[in-house]
Amino acid sequence: MSRAEQPSRRSVLTAAVVAAVAGGSAPVSAADTSADAEDPVQTLAPTVDNRAWTAYADWGGGTAQGTRAVAGARPGVVIDAPAGTVEYTDPHTGTTATWEYATWTSPVHRLSVPATEAIASWNAHTPDGTWLQVELQGTYTDATDTPWYVMGRWAAGDQDIKRTSVDDQSDGKSSIWTDTCAIDDPSTGLRLASYRLRLTLYRKPGTTSTPTVWRLGAMGSDVPDRFTVPASTPGLARELIVPPYSQEIHRGQYPEYDNGGEAWCSPTSSQMIIEYWGGRLTPEQLAWVDPSYTDPQVCHAARFTYDHQYEGCGNWPFNAAYAATFQGLQGVVTRLGSLADLETLIAAGIPALTSQSFLSGELTGAGYGTAGHLMTVVGFTADGDVIANDPASPGNEAVRHVYKRREWENIWLRTKRHNADGEVVSGTGGVCYLYFPAHPSPGQLTALAEVGVR
Structure with missing residues (x-):
C-alpha cells in the first residue's frame, strides 16, 4: 500500500x-x-467468523459439476470431466479465448458473526494453461440474496490471463471493493447472515491440465466503529x-x-x-x-x-x-x-x-x-x-x-x-x-x- x-x-x-x-x-x-x-x-x-474447506470430506461435499475431490497429503479439488466450454475476453489484453470449465460450490455457511464485510481467500496450483475464478453469494439478514459476486480471477502465472479483481459489482445493498464484499450502509442493521462460495476451474480445451485447489474459504466480520x-x-x-x-x-x-x-x-x-x-x-x-x-x-x-x-x-x-x-x-x-x-x-x-x-x-x-x-x-x-x-x-x-x-x-x-x-x-x-x-x-x-x- x-x-x-x-x-x-x-x-x-x-x-x-x-x-x-x-x-x-x-x-x-x-x-x-x-x-x-x-x-x-x-x-x-x-467480531470475526472464519470458514475454510480443506479436507477430503469437504471437497466431497458441496455441489460438483465436472470436478472431483482428490485425496493425499494435501486434499483438493480438480477438473474431472469439464461441464462445458466458455469464451473469456481478458479485459486487460482484449484477447478472447475458449476454455473448458468445471465448478464446485460449497455448502451454505451460516456466519456466527453476521457480517458487514466478507473476504474470500484460496490456495491453489494453476499450471500453464489453467486458471480459476472465486465467487461469493450471500444471504442477508432480511432473507434476500446477493448476486454471485466475483471475488477474483486468478492464476499463479500471468501468461494465460491477467490476474484481476472485478469492479462495478453491486445490488444496492452491498458492493465489491477490490477483494472485499461490503454492506453499503451498515447503519441500517443489514448484515450478511450466510454465504456460499463457487469455484470455477478453467483449462485449455483438449488438455488434461487442471488447477488444484487445496484451500477455499472466507472471513466474515462485523468490527464496530471505533x-x-x-x-x-x-x-x-x-x-x-x-x-x-x-x-x-x-x-x-x-x-x-x-x-x-x-x-x-x-x-x-x-x-x-x-x-x-x-x-x-x-x-x-x-x-x-x-x-x-x-x-x-x-x-x-x-x-x-x-x-x-x-x-x-x-x-x-x-x-x-x-x-x-x-x-x-x-x-x-x-x-x-x-x-x-x-x-x-x-x-x-x-x-x-x-x-x-x-x-x-x-x-x-x-x-x-x-x-x-x-x-x-x-x-x-x-x-x-x-x-x-x-x-x-x-x-x-x-x-x-x-x-x-x-x-x-x-x-x-x-x-x-x-x-x-x-x-x-x-x-x-x-x-x-x-x-x-x-x-x-x-x-x-x-x-x-x-x-x-x-
Whole structure:
C-alpha cells in the first residue's frame, strides 16, 4: 500500500461506513461510548467468523459439476470431466479465448458473526494453461440474496490471463471493493447472515491440465466503529528471525507493476514471511528480473501478486494465494482482535503480516504517514512493544523497528481515524495475512485455532 498520507485505492473499501459515521447515522456500539469521540472502549465480543474447506470430506461435499475431490497429503479439488466450454475476453489484453470449465460450490455457511464485510481467500496450483475464478453469494439478514459476486480471477502465472479483481459489482445493498464484499450502509442493521462460495476451474480445451485447489474459504466480520481499542496486557517476549527486506530500494522499478517503492509494501512483506518458512525462488524463476536489481525475489513477488484491475500489488487474497504457491505453505486473510492474538501466534513461531493506516505523528519512530501500509510483526520486547519488519525503510539494514505497543495496537485495530485534514476516514480493523505450513505442528494448530483459523 501507499505510504503517502493521501486517499489510497483501498480507501473506498469502507467508504460507506465512513460516510455513515461522518453523517452521524452510524449506531453507537456498546463498545464505543460516542460515535465521534476518541474514548477508550470496552472489551469486544467476537467480531470475526472464519470458514475454510480443506479436507477430503469437504471437497466431497458441496455441489460438483465436472470436478472431483482428490485425496493425499494435501486434499483438493480438480477438473474431472469439464461441464462445458466458455469464451473469456481478458479485459486487460482484449484477447478472447475458449476454455473448458468445471465448478464446485460449497455448502451454505451460516456466519456466527453476521457480517458487514466478507473476504474470500484460496490456495491453489494453476499450471500453464489453467486458471480459476472465486465467487461469493450471500444471504442477508432480511432473507434476500446477493448476486454471485466475483471475488477474483486468478492464476499463479500471468501468461494465460491477467490476474484481476472485478469492479462495478453491486445490488444496492452491498458492493465489491477490490477483494472485499461490503454492506453499503451498515447503519441500517443489514448484515450478511450466510454465504456460499463457487469455484470455477478453467483449462485449455483438449488438455488434461487442471488447477488444484487445496484451500477455499472466507472471513466474515462485523468490527464496530471505533477510534480507540482496549489496551492489551503484554504477555510475551520473543523475536522470530524473519528476513528484512526494504520496499524503498525498489523505487521506480517495473512501472507495469506499480513502480516499486511505496507501492510494494504488501509483496515485500509477503516475501519476508515466505522466506522465513523456507520458500525460495530458483534462478530460472528470477531470470526475467533485471540483474542489476537487489533482492530480485521482491520484484518477483510484486509481479505475481499484481492485480491488473486494482493496478497494484495490495490485493489481500492475491498475496495469500501467492504465498501458497510455495511448496508446503498455505495462506489466509483474516482479522485479529488484539495484540494478545499476535502474541499467541509469535509464541508458536508464526509471524503475521498486518495492515494499518496512520498520521506521521501517530507511530513514534516511523517517520511517515500512510493511508494504508503492510508490515510484518516478528516479535515483542520484554516491555511488550512490537518488533516489526517495516518495509517502508531506506534499506534492508533499517527494516527492523520497535514500535510502542499502545500506539501500534490502536492504529492497527481501529476502524475510524482522522486524516491530516481532520476528516473521518477508515482504519483497517485488524486485517492480517497469515502464512503457515500446510501441515502445522500441534502447537501451531492450537495457536491458529485460538485466533479463529483452522
